[in-house]
Amino acid sequence: DTGVSQNPRHKITKRGQNVTFRCDPISEHNRxxxxxxxxxxxxxxxxxxxxxxxxxxxxxxSDRFSAERPKGSFSTLEIQRTEQGDSAMxxxxxxxxxxxxxxxxxxxRLTVV
Amino acid sequence: xxxxxxxSPSLSVQEGxxxxxxxxYTNSMFDYFLWYKKYPAEGPTFLISIxxxxxxxxxxxFTVFLNKSAKHLSLHIVPSQPGDSAVYFCAExxxxxEKLVFGKGTKLTVNP
Numbered sequence: 001d002t003g004v005s006q007n008p009r010h011k012i013t014k015r016g017q018n019v020t021f022r023c024d025p026i027s028e029h030n031r032x033x034x035x036x037x038x039x040x041x042x043x044x045x046x047x048x049x050x051x052x053x054x055x056x057x058x059x060x061x062s063d064r065f066s067a068e069r070p071k072g073s074f075s076t077l078e079i080q081r082t083e084q085g086d087s088a089m090x091x092x093x094x095x096x097x098x099x100x101x102x103x104x105x106x107x108x109r110l111t112v113v
Numbered sequence: 114x115x116x117x118x119x120x121s122p123s124l125s126v127q128e129g130x131x132x133x134x135x136x137x138y139t140n141s142m143f144d145y146f147l148w149y150k151k152y153p154a155e156g157p158t159f160l161i162s163i164x165x166x167x168x169x170x171x172x173x174x175f176t177v178f179l180n181k182s183a184k185h186l187s188l189h190i191v192p193s194q195p196g197d198s199a200v201y202f203c204a205e206x207x208x209x210x211e212k213l214v215f216g217k218g219t220k221l222t223v224n225p
Contacts, residue, residue: 042215045210
């Protein structure tokens, strides 16, 4: 499978716990993006990497959120001290720098109880 | 303030008829728009796009129209099929940051 892979697909956690999600992009794509989608809304941009460099972060990405992309391959998104408002679908996308190749993964659904 | 607006949360059409999904935008700085289709529990899938140098782009049953003076675009699906039932998102590509700005989506239901 050469698509964008996200793990886990679902995560239920208690408020205050830390969670980490992983995204494996399409191998030849050097751009990687994280989005968040809540109920009734479209996906909202969180952050963007070009290779290992994090080039932009949304104001939605509070201090409790951190994303990394070591060696420009897979990426992780960590949320510390989760809150109920963090419950959402977290989507990863990758692209080769050309718009037509902007491909999304199936997402990780986070539920904070 | 929302930059990309899809004012119809849902649309229901009969199989074989035309589906028209609408989208309005506020920012004229960027010149590339996309439509994505999303099934439950899956990520958005690219459907069709249009650049501001065009006013129409077709791909099979899907056609996107862009009216720059009205800051409005629409997606036409004809003929509609039950498998087209999904949520459709309009998105604006903001080239500087390479991010997509999405509308809230329109849920299309095509009835057999």
